[in-house]
Amino acid sequence: MIERSRFRFDGHLLLVWAAPLTITAIFVWIVGGVLLHGLDQLSWSYLVEAPRRAGRQGGIGPILVSTLLIVSVCLAVAIPLALGAALLLAEFVPRRSTGARIVRLSLDVLAGVPSIVFGLFGSAFFCSLLGLRFSILSGGLTLACMILPVLIRTIEQSLRGVPNAYRMGAAALGLTRTRAIVTVLLPVAAPGVLVGVLLGVGRAVAETAALIFTSGYVDRMPSSVLDSGRALSVHIFDLSLNVPGGDAAAYRASIVLLLLLMLINGGMLCIHSLLKRVMGISAQI
Amino acid sequence: MFQSVIDSPRRHGVIDVRLRRTLWGVAGLASSIIAVVVAVVATEALPALRGVELPRFLNDPSWHPTNQRYNLAPMIAGTFLVAGGAVALGTLFGFLSAIFCCFYAPPRLAGLYRGVMELLAGIPSVILGLWGLTTLVPIVAAIKAPGFSVLSATLVLGLMIVPTIGLVAIASLQSVPRSLILGAEALGLPKWLTVVRIAFPAARSGLIASVVLGIGRALGETMAVMMVGGNIVQVPESLFAPVRTLAANIALEIPYAEGLHRSSLFVSGLFLTLVILVVLCIAEWLGPEPIHD
Known part of the structure; x- marks a missing residue:
């Protein structure tokens, strides 16, 4: 009886195996398609040259620089804010206090805002109201607002992951909490914080909708952060939708974007496994 | 339990109070972003909400x-x-x-x-x-x-x-x-x-x-x-x-x-x-x- 039921062919078994197979096949199809269409003309010069003929030819040098600048601005603003808020939530206020609840609720709501609305907000607030116009600064600031909730959450979790013995040890040595945070807690939590930062970078690099109307389309080499600059994802979008015959170039840029994201993810996984092995702390990815 | 020992106000030095205040400021700033986002988007939406009656967004001809x-x-x-x-x-x-x-x-x-x-x-x-x-x-x-x-x-x-x-x-x-x-x-x-x-x-x-x-x-x-x-x-x-x-x-x-x-x-x-x-x-x-x- 048991034997028979084990070997009986079940319809649901087919269903349960078919779904993941389909998804995996499509995933391979997408990544394979991107590689197939774009790999042939990828070279070092592509990464450093300026785009020609609206991006159909030439490289993506200025676009990579713009992307880097946008992400740098984003991180320069978001990391201090996130670190501060996460330290407060993890170390200074009880989890269920009213203050902590309000901070958490507002961050949860912020995380729910769709990226296109961040784009609207950025163009109205940073570009028009603050007079920054289409610029790398506007784009970076908009992205900073967007990734802040994720950043705070991961940093808070990694701070909470630090064993209480460290805090007690520091207190027993008579350290002020400030000194304990700077010399003990932050160094111990640093790998987890880094994982959070990389997660945020991944989001920022992949984002398009929030950047179109904040950092703009200009594909020249930016001379300062007040210049407009085209992010890599915006470049792909523009090539595929607005430039006739730009598909091949869009795929080429997609490979670079995917490589970039893989690098970020790889870094994250390395740090994560290192963390698990060396410290026995499990950061949340 | 241990948290409460560390948290007792007696041990807070002046520096700690200062840090705590700074962090509250930073966290306040971070959590006010959502209010700013909603306020800005709502302000920009206001002229249309005033100038166009709400039902018209659903039953205008086109x-x-x-x-x-x-x-x-x-x-x-x-x-x-x-x-x-x-x-x-x-x-x-x-x-x-x-x-x-x-x-x-x-x-x-x-x-x-x-x-x-x-x-x-x-x-x-x-x-x-x-x-x-x-x-x-x-x-x-x-x-x-x-x-x-x-x-x-x-x-x-x-x-x-x-x-x-x-x-x-x-x-x-x-x-x-x-x-x-x-x-x-x-x-x-x-x-x-x-x-x-x-x-x-x-x-x-x-x-x-x-x-x-x-x-x-x-x-x-x-x-x-x-x-x-x-x-x-x-x-x-x-x-x-x-x-x-x-x-x-x-x-x-x-x-x-x-x-x-x-x-x-x-x-x-x-x-x-x-x-x-x-x-x-x-x-x-x-x-x-x-x-x-």
Whole structure:
């Protein structure tokens, strides 16, 4: 009886195996398609040259620089804010206090805002109201607002992951909490914080909708952060939708974007496994 | 317990009080961002909310905002249609994926497939859109022109939210007490029944939350849908008809919109945000854990 039921062919078994197979096949199809269409003309010069003929030819040098600048601005603003808020939530206020609840609720709501609305907000607030116009600064600031909730959450979790013995040890040595945070807690939590930062970078690099109307389309080499600059994802979008015959170039840029994201993810996984092995702390990815 | 020892006010030096104040300032700044976002978007939407009566956004003759016609109904219909289809697809495949990982696959394979879903979740929407544009749209066009259609948009968007739903569903199925599953097995219940009758009810709140999260994601997605949807302003009458969603409408028109036109786009952005927030509130209320990522 048991034997028979084990070997009986079940319809649901087919269903349960078919779904993941389909998804995996499509995933391979997408990544394979991107590689197939774009790999042939990828070279070092592509990464450093300026785009020609609206991006159909030439490289993506200025676009990579713009992307880097946008992400740098984003991180320069978001990391201090996130670190501060996460330290407060993890170390200074009880989890269920009213203050902590309000901070958490507002961050949860912020995380729910769709990226296109961040784009609207950025163009109205940073570009028009603050007079920054289409610029790398506007784009970076908009992205900073967007990734802040994720950043705070991961940093808070990694701070909470630090064993209480460290805090007690520091207190027993008579350290002020400030000194304990700077010399003990932050160094111990640093790998987890880094994982959070990389997660945020991944989001920022992949984002398009929030950047179109904040950092703009200009594909020249930016001379300062007040210049407009085209992010890599915006470049792909523009090539595929607005430039006739730009598909091949869009795929080429997609490979670079995917490589970039893989690098970020790889870094994250390395740090994560290192963390698990060396410290026995499990950061949340 | 130890926390309270460290927390006692006696031990707070002046420096600690100062740090605490600074951190409160920083956290206050971070949590006021949402208020600023809503205030700015609402302020920009105000002229249109004042100048155009609210019902007109639904029953004006057409969407010709430069000629004072502000009918957003086709875009609203398109948004819900595409999101609805995508969520249905995403739920089916997401749940099946989660069942596969938690109950059927050998552990190594389950881990591997989880990795695939995590990678899929990490593919930027603009690349999925590009893939849809160059691969999926021609396939759909071979069945029925033009290919830029509700179907293409639904498929791409559905693919995007499979990992969203699947990964959360895995987490909630894994949190089902092991004893329930073992008990069902001990009673000789077939695996499928164990999943459907024992694990699913036990993980219900998390599973519902995963779907609601998918709905939120589907409603707000812009790039991929815009790239494969065709973007014609009409209530699509078939799966093969082009569609324009609210988010795509904003992205397409904001570069040149002025005056009430621009303002009415902010109205649609505000509307979209409110719908998503309501959806996420439902998820928060149903879900056991905060689930915003």
